[in-house]
Amino acid sequence: MDMEKVNSMDFGEFVDVFGNVVERCPLIAAAVWSQRPFSNSEDLEKHFFAFIDALPQSGQEGILRCHPDLAGRELQQGTLTAESRREQRGAGLMSLDAAERLRLAELNAQYRARFGFPFVLAARLSDRAAVPGELARRLQRPPAEELRTALGEVKKIGRLRLADLLGAAGLAGP
Amino acid sequence: MDMEKVNSMDFGEFVDVFGNVVERCPLIAAAVWSQRPFSNSEDLEKHFFAFIDALPQSGQEGILRCHPDLAGRELQQGTLTAESRREQRGAGLMSLDAAERLRLAELNAQYRARFGFPFVLAARLSDRAAVPGELARRLQRPPAEELRTALGEVKKIGRLRLADLLGAAGLAGP
Missing domain, CATH: 1.10.3330.10 (Oxo-4-hydroxy-4-carboxy-5-ureidoimidazoline decarboxylase)
Known part of the structure; x- marks a missing residue:
């Protein structure tokens, strides 16, 4: 899948595809869509990680608690x-x-x-x-x-x- | 369900019960568990709402995008x-x-x-x-x-x- 395809996705498609990049946290993919277009896979990854890092501690713990x-x-x-x-x-x-x-x-x-x-x-x-x-x-x-x-x-x-x-x-x- | 019962839940039980208070955002319930004990239902609700309000705009848009x-x-x-x-x-x-x-x-x-x-x-x-x-x-x-x-x-x-x-x-x- 190339970035042109990723950048053309509406938010429903994007969440369908990337919604479980962070386990059971489709909210994060849904938030990352706001940052499109993405220049490459590192850029896309950077936005996932930046969202995690910007959460308050309770939110970071919440991410972990969504894992099995x-x-x-x-x-x-x-x-x-x-x-x-x-x-x-x-x-x-x-x-x-x-x-x-x-x-x-x-x-x-x-x-x-x-x-x-x-x-x-x-x-x-x-x-x-x-x-x-x-x-x-x-x-x-x-x-x-x-x-x-x-x-x-x-x-x-x-x-x-x-x-x-x-x-x-x-x-x-x- | 009384607050004593809610406050006695481990995070797995809490997310099972409250994970869809915000549609398809179990991350939020999982984060709110960090704020226990809750004095009453208003207090519990307050922590859900405070988490939403504290998110960056992309996260707030992300919540909406998890809705059908x-x-x-x-x-x-x-x-x-x-x-x-x-x-x-x-x-x-x-x-x-x-x-x-x-x-x-x-x-x-x-x-x-x-x-x-x-x-x-x-x-x-x-x-x-x-x-x-x-x-x-x-x-x-x-x-x-x-x-x-x-x-x-x-x-x-x-x-x-x-x-x-x-x-x-x-x-x-x-």
């Missing part, structure tokens, strides 16, 4: 978004054994209780073997630092999803 | 949210004849082209006879004034949805 747990209830129940399902499957999180699932569920619950938002990780840049250790590590960090790290993961996820949508070779996963 | 057209494609296709379907049905917008539907579709398209967001109206405070006239009237207004009016309608819709959820007698529709 990794290998959590929504994966079991089949209610993940298509993008999240693909990412979690790609990281091998659909083929955990019972003990691994339980371990992750416990860590996820501890993380949510400590920070007030779920553990967010760009699963496509990780895998099932690495996730529990990364979660346990981030669980120990100061809340303000962890909020910044988690928003950085939201941006990594968004960058990969944009690359998929815009067809950037080399970045897009299977 | 009245009597539009989504009503025909059955893809409205449960709340919006109930509200549009209550206003009689499901029983328009072909000429009325066409007239509204034309006005909706003109409005979207002029303002860059869809026509938003608290349908429960209006009805099928009044909607086309109100749309035609608002179509004539200056953009900055119309943005304020439209956000006022978002708040009226949110107030009624909150009243439904909290069981406030007298405000809740059938």
Whole structure:
């Protein structure tokens, strides 16, 4: 998809295509449409990230709270978004054994209780073997630092999803 | 539902219950959870409205762009949210004849082209006879004034949805 096509979209088309660049936050894509035309994919990405950065802390926490747990209830129940399902499957999180699932569920619950938002990780840049250790590590960090790290993961996820949508070779996963 | 119950919710429960107080913007409910505990329903409503008011203009336009057209494609296709379907049905917008539907579709398209967001109206405070006239009237207004009016309608819709959820007698529709 080239930028000329993106820039020609009305807001309904734009939100249909880019509404889940930030998980379950179509409001952000709908806001970014105000900034068109976009000169290239970096420019488009820049506006997504600038909107996130400009939100008050409660809004940034709100973005994180719209994300599902990794290998959590929504994966079991089949209610993940298509993008999240693909990412979690790609990281091998659909083929955990019972003990691994339980371990992750416990860590996820501890993380949510400590920070007030779920553990967010760009699963496509990780895998099932690495996730529990990364979660346990981030669980120990100061809340303000962890909020910044988690928003950085939201941006990594968004960058990969944009690359998929815009067809950037080399970045897009299977 | 009393405030004690609301204040005891974790963010997942809170977003499940209040995620569509602002149409298709669960991010807002997820952000408002940061402000708990809430002293009463007015206090809860105040935090929803304050979040909307604090957004940059692109974010406020983004909220509006997450709303469906009245009597539009989504009503025909059955893809409205449960709340919006109930509200549009209550206003009689499901029983328009072909000429009325066409007239509204034309006005909706003109409005979207002029303002860059869809026509938003608290349908429960209006009805099928009044909607086309109100749309035609608002179509004539200056953009900055119309943005304020439209956000006022978002708040009226949110107030009624909150009243439904909290069981406030007298405000809740059938």
